[in-house]
Amino acid sequence: xxxxxxxxxxxxxxxxxxxxxxxxxxxxxxxxxxxxxxxxxxxxxxxxxxxxxxxxxxxxxxxxxxxxxxxxxxxxxxxxxxxxxxxxxxxxxxxxxxxxxxxxxxxxxxxxxxxxxxxxxxxxxxxxxxxxxxxxxxxxxxxxxxxxxxxxxxxxxxxx
Amino acid sequence: xxxxxxxxxxxxxxxxxxxxxxxxxxxxxxxxxxxxxxxxxxxxxxxxxxxxxxxxxxxxxxxxxxxxxxxxxxxxxxxxxxxxxxxxxxxxxxxxxxxxxxxxxxxxxxxxxxxxxxxxxxxxxxxxxxxxxxxxxxxxxxxxxxxxxxxxxxxxxxxx
DNA sequence: CTAATACCTGAATAATTTAGTCGACTATAC
DNA sequence: GTATAGTCGACTAAATTATTCAGGTATTAG
Numbered sequence: 001x002x003x004x005x006x007x008x009x010x011x012x013x014x015x016x017x018x019x020x021x022x023x024x025x026x027x028x029x030x031x032x033x034x035x036x037x038x039x040x041x042x043x044x045x046x047x048x049x050x051x052x053x054x055x056x057x058x059x060x061x062x063x064x065x066x067x068x069x070x071x072x073x074x075x076x077x078x079x080x081x082x083x084x085x086x087x088x089x090x091x092x093x094x095x096x097x098x099x100x101x102x103x104x105x106x107x108x109x110x111x112x113x114x115x116x117x118x119x120x121x122x123x124x125x126x127x128x129x130x131x132x133x134x135x136x137x138x139x140x141x142x143x144x145x146x147x148x149x150x151x152x153x154x155x156x157x158x159x160x
Numbered sequence: 161x162x163x164x165x166x167x168x169x170x171x172x173x174x175x176x177x178x179x180x181x182x183x184x185x186x187x188x189x190x191x192x193x194x195x196x197x198x199x200x201x202x203x204x205x206x207x208x209x210x211x212x213x214x215x216x217x218x219x220x221x222x223x224x225x226x227x228x229x230x231x232x233x234x235x236x237x238x239x240x241x242x243x244x245x246x247x248x249x250x251x252x253x254x255x256x257x258x259x260x261x262x263x264x265x266x267x268x269x270x271x272x273x274x275x276x277x278x279x280x281x282x283x284x285x286x287x288x289x290x291x292x293x294x295x296x297x298x299x300x301x302x303x304x305x306x307x308x309x310x311x312x313x314x315x316x317x318x319x320x
Numbered sequence: 321c322t323a324a325t326a327c328c329t330g331a332a333t334a335a336t337t338t339a340g341t342c343g344a345c346t347a348t349a350c
Numbered sequence: 351g352t353a354t355a356g357t358c359g360a361c362t363a364a365a366t367t368a369t370t371c372a373g374g375t376a377t378t379a380g
Contacts, residue, residue: 001163002163002164002165003161003162003163003164003277004162004163004164004366004367005162005367005368006366006367006368008270009367009368011270011273012266012267012270015266015269015270016266019265019266025326027325027326027327028326028327029325029326034266035266037368038368038369038370039369040368040369040370040371041367041368041369043327043328043329044368046327047327047328047329050327050328057326057327057328058326058327058377059325059326059327059328059375059376059377059378060324060325060326060327060376060377060378061324061325061326061377061378061379062325062326062377062378062379063325063326063327063376063377063378064326064327065327076273105179106172106175106176106179106194106195107172109175109289109290109292110168110171110172110175112289112292113171113236113284113289116284117163117280117281120277120280121277124273124276129269129272129273130269132269132272164337164338165338165339166337166338166339169338169339185355187354187355187356188355188356189354189355197339198339198340198341199340199341200339200340200341200342201338201339201340203356203357203358204339204340206356207356207357207358210356210357217355217356217357218348218355218356219346219347219348219354219355219356219357220346220347220348220349220354220355220356221348221349221350221353221354221355222348222349222354222355223347223348223349223354223355223356224355224356225356
């Protein structure tokens with residue numbers, strides 16, 4: 001699981017779409033203008049989102065894109081996975097010779113963190129983002145945090 | 161907050177360091193060989209980690225790197241922030257003209273998700289990663305269990 | 321039917337980031 | 351003094367990200 005500016009564009013565009021689809025299909029031209037993302041880049045991203053059945057297209061005048069499922073059925077993980085395709089199988093993709101004990105151990109630890117990240121992003125839906133009662137959002141993240149043992153929780157900073 | 165292969169290299173290297181530092185300073189050459197990361201790339205990464213006071217260096221023969229703080233005082237967010245520097249201030253970095261109502265709203269929603277991501281990564285320390293229940297042993301026993309019971313585990317892909 | 325709209329596709333390319341390489345230098349242990 | 355190992359800077363190759371261009375196709379309006 002990677003989290004890059006590309007995924008950020010996709011999530012931002014999807015939030016825009018989710019917010020506006022009530023009035024019918026949303027055009028990429030509109031998203032492009034509102035979110036300042038180049039139209040062709042959006043076309044590439046939405047091509048992938050469509051092929052992953054996250055959005056559906058309506059062609060012709062008055063057309064555009066709409067969500068293919070309910071808002072709470074679309075997670076941030078779905079969006080990022082659709083757009084980042086290459087799914088980056090870890091270095092030693094399962095069967096590569098992990099001769100060194102320690103090498104394999106580190107590898108396991110990393111993939112485990114990766115898995116947790118994925119679970120977290122899969123727990124946040126488009127619905128959560130758009131209908132964000134702030135208390136709810138915090139409660140959700142705390143619930144996730146509680147599943148971790150012995151971790152530090154004091155440093156805030158959040159300059160992400 | 162970005163999560164790229166660069167951050168992955170840094171986290172992997174830090175896990176390796178954390179596991180081995182009990183025997184004294186750990187050399188980059190060793191990490192390079194074990195984790196298959198080019199030495200010079202590690203030098204770049206550890207230069208940043210050192211300048212962020214996450215690791216400390218010991219020069220000369222027998223030297224290497226050690227953690228600058230206790231394992232549970234170093235979070236994944238710390239590591240990634242140190243290595244990914246540019247801290248990617250969101251498009252409209254606070255004071256850019258957010259004339260369109262909707263534009264600003266989407267922006268807020270995005271930064272909120274970003275913040276939660278950061279909080280999550282800040283809740284996972286190096287200690288958590290290194291001292292987690294041995295995935296390997298568990299995986300092995302589960303595999304045996306499956307053969308005995310003939311049960312089917314839907315392997316949930318997670319190929320993040 | 322025609323024209324306008326908007327999705328769809330692929331290719332070329334610029335910009336940026338990632339990753340690796342090289343060469344010279346500094347501190348320290350022995 | 352010599353070998354070890356970090357430190358620094360600059361250069362380069364490869365990959366990814368983002369944009370632009372140049373065509374298409376499906377659908378609606380008139």
